Amino acid sequence: MDNIYEPQIVKITKIEEQSPTVKVFRLEKIGGKFKKGEEGLVFRPGQFVLVGQIGYGESPLGPLSSPYENKYIEIAVRKTGTVTNYLHSLKEGDEVTLRGPYGNGFPLDFMEGKDIVCATGGCGIPPISALVEYIIKNKEKFGRVYVLYGARTPEELLMKEKMEDWKKDGIKIILTIDKPDKNWKGQVGFVTDLVKEIDIDEANAVATMCGPGPMMGALEKVLRPLGISDRRIFVSMERKMQCGVGKCQHCTTGKKYVCLDGPVFNYDEIENNWD
Ligand SMILES: Cc1cc2nc3c(=O)[nH]c(=O)nc-3n(C[C@H](O)[C@H](O)[C@H](O)COP(=O)(O)OP(=O)(O)OC[C@H]3O[C@@H](n4cnc5c(N)ncnc54)[C@H](O)[C@@H]3O)c2cc1C
Ligand code: FES
Incomplete structure (x- = not known):
């Protein structure tokens, strides 16, 4: 997906209320399509992106749309705190930052x-x-x-x-x-x-x-x-994250970084390390 370290500005082109606390957002790249990687995928299922806004922060979110789709990616956001409440306040046509994809994804x-x-x-x-x-x-x-x-x-x-x-x-x-x-x-x-x-x-x-x-x-x-x-x-695994790229140590579980080594782990790697 282009330069994964650089936040890009994307436009919200569709918002669907899925439940009292969850909305699905469709995000489109302004003036183009998302870049596909070697496997022909925009992201690998199980990877995450960081979505947010300057001044509010960013949240790790797992895209739900087809990884083959490069016109848009869709994310489901549950309202829990600062960034997710901010995202819920937005309307179609508004813009947010997006970077990634990060992490390993499913094997x-x-x-x-x-x-x-x-x-x-x-x-x-x-x-x-x-x-x-x-x-x-x-x-x-x-x-x-x-x-x-x-x-x-x-x-x-x-x-x-x-x-x-x-x-x-x-x-x-x-x-x-x-x-x-x-x-x-x-x-x-x-x-x-x-x-x-x-x-x-x-x-x-x-x-x-x-x-x-x-x-x-x-x-x-x-x-x-x-x-x-x-x-x-x-x-x-879900962990609090900041950098998303193994620098800040916010996301550790045991000796692993969820952002770099995960978020997908083999069960025997992390047993008893859920919280
Ligand atoms: C790899 C990954 C994929 C995720 N995918 C999704 C998704 O598809 N949809 C979705 O709604 N949420 C997802 N989450 C959780 C989401 O990132 C957090 O709910 C969100 O970052 C909270 O940010 P906030 O600023 O709104 O909350 P804050 O104000 O920071 O905190 C509010 C509450 O949420 C908890 N929290 C904060 N960050 C996280 C976190 N990263 N994981 C779990 N709890 C957290 C805090 O401990 C606190 O109790 C994912 C998390 C990870 C790590
Ligand atoms: S989020 Fe910074 S090290 Fe993982």
């Missing part, structure tokens, strides 16, 4: 030829969305693909329309809600209760987990019973 080559289980909750869905878009474009290289996604309430489930499209492309989606309303007809309970729904070749499967720290510990209870070895479980 796409290693995942080829395998069944894939993506377990996530709440606002952990964006990197999974980019991964699923990648898989759909390269369908013949992957086995069965499951997305297990949980949210507290039906209104907090993100990207419902996108998931309907994924289903048409053969992705198996299993949703669960913690606190259903009267219209909810799907599963009730935690993501951890979904394991019984999955039919994979566990000896040849890869799992990915994305979400807030406490949820990751719980997700482990989904993946372990499936028999997928730790070596084939990949976790995307």
